[in-house]
Amino acid sequence: MRLPELQVWVWAWKLWRTRATQALLSVLGVVSGVGGLVLVLAVGAGAQQEMRSALGALGSGTVILQADNHGALDAARLARIGALLPELVEQSTGVAYRQAEVGAGESHPGRARLVGVDSQYASMFSLRLHSGRFVTPYDVVHRSPVCVVGARLGRALFPRRQVLGQVVQYGASWCRVVGVLADNRTRLPDLEGVGVSASDYLLYLPVTTIVGSGSAYALDEITVRFSDEAHLGAGLDSLRRIVERQRAEGEIRVVVPVEVLRQKHRLQQVFQYLLLGATFVLLVVGGTGIMNNMMLNVLSRRAEIGLRRALGATRADIIAQFVSEAMVIAVAGGLAGIILGALSAMLLGWVSDWQTQFSLAAGAAGFAVSLLVGIVFGSYPALQAAAVSPVRSLHEL
Amino acid sequence: MLRIEGLGKRYPHPERPVEVFSDLALDVPRGQFVSLMGPSGEGKSTLLHLLGCLDRPSAGRYWLEGIEVSGLPEEALAAVRNRKIGFVFQSSHFVDYLDLRENVALPGFYGRDSDMRACYARAGQLLEDVGLGHRLHHRPAALSGGERQRAAVARALFNRPCLVLADEPTGNLDTENSRLLLTRLRELADSGITVVMVTHDEQAAGFADRVIDLAAGELRERNGALA
Incomplete structure (x- = not known):
């Protein structure tokens, strides 16, 4: 030194x-x-x-249509969008939201958001499973009483037990847990306000299970992913024209999450x-x-x-x-x-x-x-x- | 050991340079204890600063151990001060935020060839030698005047200098502590270290081998002869 x-x-x-x-x-x-x-x-x-x-979770070419009025969006419209823009749309999914008291046995953590989804949802929003499986086309067609729980909600419902296979009560109905999401806090950002919710405290069910069956059940959101950001402009114009035609049936907001971000x-x-x-x-x-x-x-x-x-x-x-x-x-x-x-x-x-x-x-x-x-x-x-x-x-x- | 020839010091002034002294000559052999006396303002401290390589002469030459130091560059002068000269000041200044052992070890740190542990060991030994072994980790402010001067002597000896310069070292001490300090300086001279002490105290000067007065710009031996 x-x-x-x-x-x-x-x-x-x-x-x-x-x-x-x-x-x-x-x-x-x-x-x-x-x-x-x-x-x-x-x-x-x-x-x-x-x-x-x-961008990793949604892709840069994602657009979300949000219905301001009940009935402005439905499953038939979701199918039509896919059919009208086959060369531009890579993937699309429809979502319905509900709120309900959830509980399991003696555990009643309170109100949670129910998300009615189809089988496309998990891949569109890059949800990762901790265990089990996600909603399948079979679940949607047959209105299966199954659900996938967010990581935090799963811990709140079953603090000391294995979550998979348990029965969850929501409102007056029940479902069996077939999948548990991985903790997403470091993966998917909280995009509340831009059309996507944090998946931690959500209960995912087949969309038909919470909104009813048929070909035109009402949706709250339709998410469309164009093949890339370059197609976003053209796809957005087409979507807006489609939305304009639907105006009579209710207001529809067009949200581009990446733009909002x-x-x-x-x-x-x-x-x-x-x-x-x-x-x-x-x-x-x-x-x-x-x-x-x-x-x-x-x-x-x-x-x-x-x-x-x-x-x-x-x-x-x-x-x-x-x-x-x-x-x-x-x-x-x-x-x-x-x-x-x-x-x-x-x-x-x-x-x-x-x-x-x-x-x-x-x-x-x-x-x-x-x-x-x-x-x-x-x-x-x-x-x-x-x-x-x-x-x-x-x-x- | 110490030789000056034609040494002069002049300070610049806007109207006229102020000449403190000029053409001084002095030869001090190894191990001699010289007491430098004279009226205030005649330049005793200035001469001591020149001998201590803290200042440069305006004229003349200065040899220390056969090496002419008056023309050395700044870095080399710092090394001469560090290696060959030990200072004891009147108010025995210390660095207040370092403890006594660190203060005494300062010349070792500036010597650059000692590692820290060796420096502290030597500082501790030197303080033991002057009876301050129990004060190693005390702050200088906690020491008495006598203890501070003893510590200052320990610090002056750290790098085994050939010359110790003391500027009024007993000025702030009582009779007993003055006697102890002067005895220590006498011992240093007897061990072969040259000591030059500026003092106004005739009793202190009595410890020296040689008393030289600086007055009217001249160095004179006590017997009246020019030094």
């Missing part, structure tokens, strides 16, 4: 340990600046992750830019705080500088010492900022529908920025310290 590589860091640490309040006050700007930077990166990474998950991400980007600007200002203010503190340090420690020079320290040693001191408080502030930023990102994820993702890269960026602030804003005071004349400062002893 040799000077100045390591010992200056030990000295710097000891210095700030004895001047903790001074150090704390001078790094508040760096703490908030780095915290803001980490938050910006976490929001950005979360948005990208959400977009990737959405992109709009949301544009809003997030504006927030990110604003936060990035504020972060930059905070980092400059923080750096200035450190520089101010270090300048005061140089003035109040002239005698120490003179003493060190008398004992053999070169100007470079003095520069290394003072830059290290600035870097130590900047990095300490940066580490506190990284923790603050990660906690803020978690909090933002909880209180809003924004997905945030703290990554090691964001932490590393925060660390690097704080290091840079220490070097940049510690250099000038260090040069001032090195310029102190040993003879003059020894007169102050």
